[in-house]
Amino acid sequence: MSDNPLRVLVVDDQQLVREGLTALLELTDGIEVVGSAGDGARALDMIAGDPPDVVLMDLRMPVLDGVTATARIRDRFPGVAVVVLTTYADDNSIAGALAAGARGYLTKDAGRAEIGMALRAAAGGHSLFDPAVAARLAQAMTRPTASPRRDSLPDSLTQREAEVLGQIAQGHTNSEIAATLFVAEATVKTHINNAFAKIGARNRTEAASYAIEHGLTINER
Structure with missing residues (x-):
């Protein structure tokens, strides 16, 4: 991996959260926060001007939500990875984010070390999930489908x-x-x-x- 710091864009609609995450990540070795945005539309504009390595993305935001923004980032800027950091760990939120192309999913009780690991994993093309999210994914794998499998329909x-x-x-x-x-x-x-x-x-x-x-x-x- 390059010796250059991992360039991260923080996206959250709450200014206090953005500032807190920025301060937290700036204390993490090997990570550089290159900017912050309060919604998905602003994030897309910033990425177009100076693409980061990873976007740390909230889900529920005005103007453009995190799921839609993630899908557009993956479509327009395939070299930019997205890690979701949100309060929500329900099935719909997880499914929407992963379907949009997020490479990691953490809840906001994650610590600095866990966030740093998720960002580095995403930059390397890997995924890291909050334990609660990983458990839900495992449950989903064992759920019965909504109809019996048949050779022809x-x-x-x-x-x-x-x-x-x-x-x-x-x-x-x-x-x-x-x-x-x-x-x-x-x-x-x-x-x-x-x-x-x-x-x-x-x-x-x-x-x-x-x-x-x-x-x-x-x-x-």
Whole structure:
């Protein structure tokens, strides 16, 4: 690894938090804070002018939230890694951030050493997660899918589209489906639109009837 310090951009909508993180990271060997931003839009402007190695990103912010900003950073600046540092460790927040391309996910009770390790890991192309987040990821890996796997599905549905239809038939909202399947809510909406077009459903009631008729649901325990 280079002897040059790791260049980090801090993004958080609370000024006190930004200043605290900046002061904390400046005490960490091998890390240089090159700037801070109060929202995702400002962060993108700063990255375009002087790309850092890693962005330390909050999630809930005005103007442009952290998930959307992360996705745009990964699309426009693939050489810049993103580590999420947030108060939230719920499934939807984790799924959204990871689907957007974040390489690390920490909660705000993380210490300086843990934050430093996550930033260095992300810069090296690796991932480091808060223990609570890692536990949720492990749980997600063992969750049953929303519909039984079959060799063939009706109307050219993909397996994921069938799973989403099965979840709709069980009365789940888009956010609940996202949490169950561990994907971003925007991804769920895309699957729903594609599935509705394939099966000719005009609403969730028709989609639920279709899922039941074609055996796309499973019994929840």
